[in-house]
Amino acid sequence: MSNLFNLINPKEVNQIFISKLEQELVSEKVSLKEATGRILSQDIESPTNLPPFTRATMDGYAVKAADTFGASETKTVYLNLVGEVLMGEEATQRLESGQTIKISTGGMLPEGADAVLMVEYTEQLGSDLVEISRAVASGENVVQQGEDIAEGEVLLTAGSQLRAQDIGALAGLGIIEVEVFSQPKVTIFATGNELISPSQTPQLGQIRDINSYSIASFSQDLAVVNYGGIIRDNKQELKDKLEGALAESDLIILSGGSSVGTKDLTLEVVDELGEPGVLVHGISIKPGKPTVLALVDGTPIIGLPGHPTSAMTVFKIVVQPVVKILAGLEDKLGKEDNYLTAKLSRNVASDKGREEYIRVKLEEQDGFLEAVPVLGKSSLATTMVEADGLVKIDLGTEGLEQGTEVRVLMF
Numbered sequence: 001m002s003n004l005f006n007l008i009n010p011k012e013v014n015q016i017f018i019s020k021l022e023q024e025l026v027s028e029k030v031s032l033k034e035a036t037g038r039i040l041s042q043d044i045e046s047p048t049n050l051p052p053f054t055r056a057t058m059d060g061y062a063v064k065a066a067d068t069f070g071a072s073e074t075k076t077v078y079l080n081l082v083g084e085v086l087m088g089e090e091a092t093q094r095l096e097s098g099q100t101i102k103i104s105t106g107g108m109l110p111e112g113a114d115a116v117l118m119v120e121y122t123e124q125l126g127s128d129l130v131e132i133s134r135a136v137a138s139g140e141n142v143v144q145q146g147e148d149i150a151e152g153e154v155l156l157t158a159g160s161q162l163r164a165q166d167i168g169a170l171a172g173l174g175i176i177e178v179e180v181f182s183q184p185k186v187t188i189f190a191t192g193n194e195l196i197s198p199s200q201t202p203q204l205g206q207i208r209d210i211n212s213y214s215i216a217s218f219s220q221d222l223a224v225v226n227y228g229g230i231i232r233d234n235k236q237e238l239k240d241k242l243e244g245a246l247a248e249s250d251l252i253i254l255s256g257g258s259s260v261g262t263k264d265l266t267l268e269v270v271d272e273l274g275e276p277g278v279l280v281h282g283i284s285i286k287p288g289k290p291t292v293l294a295l296v297d298g299t300p301i302i303g304l305p306g307h308p309t310s311a312m313t314v315f316k317i318v319v320q321p322v323v324k325i326l327a328g329l330e331d332k333l334g335k336e337d338n339y340l341t342a343k344l345s346r347n348v349a350s351d352k353g354r355e356e357y358i359r360v361k362l363e364e365q366d367g368f369l370e371a372v373p374v375l376g377k378s379s380l381a382t383t384m385v386e387a388d389g390l391v392k393i394d395l396g397t398e399g400l401e402q403g404t405e406v407r408v409l410m411f
Contacts (some may be wrong), residue, residue, distance in 0.1 A: 007282040007289070009395065010355050013318055017293040018325065021300060023250055025328050026182045032170055035162050037221050038180040039328040044156045049069035050172050054109040056085075058141040061100040061122055061130055065138040081124065085110060100130050109142055116141035149173065153392045159328060181328035184250035186210050186219050189228040189241060191256040191266070192306060193224050197230070210381055211255035211304065211311045218315050222327040223251070235265045242273060246299055250326050253319065254292075256306035266303045270294045284395060286356040287378040288314035307378040313357050316390060316409060339407045340389070342369035344384030349399040359387035360408060371406055387411065 008016060027041040056062065063079065067405065071077040085091045085101040093153035095101055095112035103109070103116060118141060121134035149155055149169065156166060162178070190209045198208045209230055216225045225250070231241050245252050254266060271277035273296045280293035292303030302319055306309040342362055350356045360371040371391055375385035389408040393400055400406065 007145075007284045008280055009319070010014055010283055011284055013280070013283065017295075017300075018321060021322065021325055021377075022298055023184070023326050027179050031175050031323060032167060032176045032178060035170075035178050035180060036164065036167055038162050038178070038183070039178045040156055040158050040160045040162065041181045041328065042158050043154050044116075044154045044170070044175065044178065046149045046151055046173055047175070048148040048173060049151045050169075051143060051145060051147070054104045054145045055143050056107045056109060056116045056141060057143055057232055058116055058118045059104050060102075060119040060141065061117045061132075062095060062103045062110050063100050063115055063117050063132075063136065064095065064113060064134050065115040065140070067097060067100075068115075068117060068132055068135040071132045071135045071154075073133045075171055078125075079130050079132060081128050081130050083110075114138045114142070129266050146203050161329065170277055184223045184323065184326035185226065185248060186216075186223040186251045186253065187214050187226045187228045187245040187249040187325065188219070188253045189231050189245070189255070191231045191233065191238070191254055193233050195230045195256070206231070210308045211306070214308065214312055214381075214384075215255065215304070215315055215319075216251055218312070218320065219253075219323055222323050222329070228252075233265065235269060238265055239269045239272065242269060242296075242301070246273065246296060249299060251322060252299065252301045253304060254301070255304040255311045266292055270296060270301055270303075283314075283318070284354045285314070285317065286351055286354040288317070288357075289354065291318065293318070305378075307375075308381040309359070309378040309384055312384055313378075313390065317357065330368050338410050340369060342371040342406060344391070344400055344402055344404045344406050345370045345372045346402050347394065347399065347407070348373055350393040350397055352396050352398045355395040356393040357390045358393065359383050360389060360391050360406075362388045362408065363384055369408075371408055384411075 007063060030038060068077060079100040080098060082099045082101060083093045085107040087104050087107055091108040091110040093110055095110045101110050115138055117132060117136050123131045125131055155169060190212045194205060194207055195209045196202055196206050202208060212227055219225050226319040228245055231238050267278050267281060276295055277290060278294045283291045288305055290305050291314050294301040300322060304314050309351055348358055359374040361374055363370050363372055374383045374387045389410040391406045391408055
């Protein structure tokens with residue numbers, strides 16, 4: 001075919017392929033218990049104040065701060081103990097000047113009090129008198145009503161991926177269901193006559209399927225993954241499997257079958273399935289040059305190289321942004337919270353004709369992070385096991401020198 005390996009610059013992937021994705025995002029309501037990792041489809045405003053009442057943040061005594069002014073270890077102050085606020089109970093007694101009320105961490109601050117004195121700076125004398133050896137300021141050791149989250153405040157915006165701390169905050173507000181985007185359905189196939197299931201024992205010339213499992217693992221935080229199985233190097237089988245998957249998938253990922261060769265039928269079959277068909281065959285990256293990007297009647301199909309390292313690298317660089325868009329995370333693209341900065345441990349040469357991604361592991365060296373290249377061929381899965389992330393060497397660059405500060409795309 002004439003479009004075999006018409007390599008494009010990685011920067012062109014967005015314009016040629018990603019910008020053409022037109023998947024409609026659908027919302028659904030899920031229980032808070034099932035919401036971790038899901039993407040909010042609408043803003044969440046707080047229905048109440050958190051905390052709902054002013055609370056103590058220390059064990060001690062609720063006081064009027066002005067009553068403690070001037071108190072020190074050499075000049076103590078005495079306040080009348082008039083009660084105690086028990087945990088989980090409403091504080092009904094009003095505090096007057098010259099008085100104090102015993103309180104525990106999390107207890108409701110009594111009306112009239114504006115601070116809490118830590119128990120370490122007090123001594124209870126009998127049942128009704130407290131000696132104070134330190135002054136406190138108004139608001140000290142206290143969290144005000146609504147200081148954490150105010151009623152009506154936007155706590156989380158649409159497009160946010162819910163983390164453990166977000167779930168906790170929502171629970172604190174009494175929100176037990178949230179509106180989230182439905183997870184995209186991703187079908188993953190491996191192709192090749194040499195492949196067998198991991199549960200089988202390989203004969204000579206056979207190899208267990210690695211890519212379906214690694215790629216599925218990368219995807220499953222944001223998507224519903226369907227293991228499509230292994231497709232033999234047979235045009236009709238490939239066409240039948242893809243046609244079936246198109247009816248129920250938001251994204252189809254193939255590994256293998258993207259290199260030039262007599263058995264590589266992906267391009268031909270995809271072009272026959274629908275419009276516009278193959279948009280890209282070949283990206284100027286290493287590893288991962290023979291990548292296929294296609295759209296079939298609105299459904300993206302991505303063909304990854306067969307070598308495990310190449311497949312995983314292309315997923316991180318090209319496929320993951322697609323999954324994020326389909327999941328509702330389009331506005332998060334380009335954020336660099338998955339990067340760490342480190343210094344390269346050795347010189348690294350590069351093919352300046354391609355944008356290259358080298359595997360590195362991170363080690364602490366003299367108080368800073370060092371990126372140590374993990375060397376090995378792209379067919380060796382263990383190079384990815386040893387690696388913590390990827391370092392990009394830009395197109396047109398012959399390599400990087402030892403000590404260069406690099407950004408590590410973390411796994």
